[in-house]
Amino acid sequence: MKDVRWGIAGCGKISHDFTNALTFNKSNVVACAARSETSSKRFAETFGIPKHYGGYDGLLEDGEVDVVYIGTIHTTHCELVMKALDKGKHVLCEKPIGMNGREVRKMVALAKEKNLFLMEGMWTRCFPATRKIASLLETGELGEVITCTADLGFSIPFEVKRLYELEMGGGGLLDLGVYPLAWLLLAFGDQELKSVNACASLHESGADMTGVITLRFGKEGVGSASYSSRSETQKELHINCTKGSIRVRGCWSSHTPERVEVRRDEAGEADVFEFPIEKNFPIPMNFGNSEGFVNECRHVEECLRGGKLESNFWSLQETLKSHDIVDEIRKMLGVTYPQDQE
């Protein structure tokens, strides 16, 4: 595939930001679709997209579309991903790609059956700062990872119902908690997961709002992932090892990292690696640091051009692992979605 041709499913805020990044990257976006044609028409005009559809079927059957980006609400992801794969499209789907591990297994199985690319949009993994951290950990030069602490919290009003209503896939864990959780999976890599612990506050609807996940790995690794939809938190990442540490701090650091501090000696100076996000976009973004989506656009195009069927930055195995952990935590918290009933 030389020129990757994108189709966009969903014309809401997150699709806006992703498509804005595609446009900035001079990627080829050939069509977009939303439930209402009014929305998709406006979206097409904003980004100069040649074709737009009301409803998703037209887009998924469009022979000019190679890969579909799915940016609709969580609860619709599985159905749309399955349809897209069924129509022979490669897929990048926003996180969470499904509401539970069962949905994810279905999608992964179909992608493998159809020999199509499938990726959950854990965009943090595509940031150069994240790749730097991954390669630092691979060398083992900081010794054994003992603790990893990551958090992500925003003060999101109760009016944003998709966050607080179970019917809409609400809950802080699925929306925010998966980011710090992904950091724990990166930090401890292939080490065996020994135990999962969690506690959270629940909204009266039953959706979780603020929580802490604690995972034990291997011989003596302890990871802690915190999230909140009720308060801005520090949004940081700390990986503490026997011979040094990695810190990512600053505004929105833990999911859109731009600066990595590496210490080999606690008292000494840190080595600082800067990967500033290019902010010079003609169309403004809805969410902070969404310009970093460019990294994900490029990564997916590279994968597709290379004929890969999954991302090596956020593999399908990791996607499954993350969803299985989320399922286990939800059981502990008593958070159940309609999708959990098969």
Place this chain on the structure above:
Amino acid sequence: MKDVRWGIAGCGKISHDFTNALTFNKSNVVACAARSETSSKRFAETFGIPKHYGGYDGLLEDGEVDVVYIGTIHTTHCELVMKALDKGKHVLCEKPIGMNGREVRKMVALAKEKNLFLMEGMWTRCFPATRKIASLLETGELGEVITCTADLGFSIPFEVKRLYELEMGGGGLLDLGVYPLAWLLLAFGDQELKSVNACASLHESGADMTGVITLRFGKEGVGSASYSSRSETQKELHINCTKGSIRVRGCWSSHTPERVEVRRDEAGEADVFEFPIEKNFPIPMNFGNSEGFVNECRHVEECLRGGKLESNFWSLQETLKSHDIVDEIRKMLGVTYPQDQE
């Protein structure tokens, strides 16, 4: 009590640092004692203390001593505190004041019976930066506390047996974890404790090394306290509220805070309050920031001069609460001390 006359029980590293602070503060230290007279003699010479004892009985019976500072190994605290109270001495005992809640209850009961001052040396609570945070939280100006995250971790070699052997009271929770735990108790104040969760890695001896404690408070508070004896950690404190946040960062911040950042608007500038520790001591300290002990010296002397029987910065009720939580956590972790068998 006009001139508070101190006696020092234990002449090890921590007693050295505390007595160094007393000396710097021009406090009146009248006697010291250690198991071996050689040690107490050397210690007396270092600080110009008039009397020294081999064994603790002489010190505890010394009519010139008003208050005893106990800086021996954890496992001996209860017995020495009980003896000191029995001999009519006020007591400041290093943390942990006892090995479990049962020991603490005994000591608190005796102190009340004898009308004597008793305090567990949670020195962090006496720092001006901590008092600033306490008063900020009291006003409620930052809204409701949603999360509090604190950690304390040092890379302590296995050779330091008192940290890794249960017979010596070893374990990261008792030695280090009690500091971040105390921050959670401060942040959530009088809110009802709803649940206790914990996980930790254990040494082959059975002592805990690295752990995370998660506590739920009141309607939607979630606190997370991390500790490690196996890795330097970030040593920070983050209190995130509905209308702002409090951050304490920098070297050794979370137990010896010197700088408080207060944000009322996530994007805006922080109000920074600095409380630098006076470092100009003629005799060097063993541990980082031990100069901050001066705050505790002064606080105890003020309490005693004011005729108080407990600290208002770290009350006996809080001491008990903290020990009861530690006991509950130890049960979860399976960490048992010889002292747990009555």
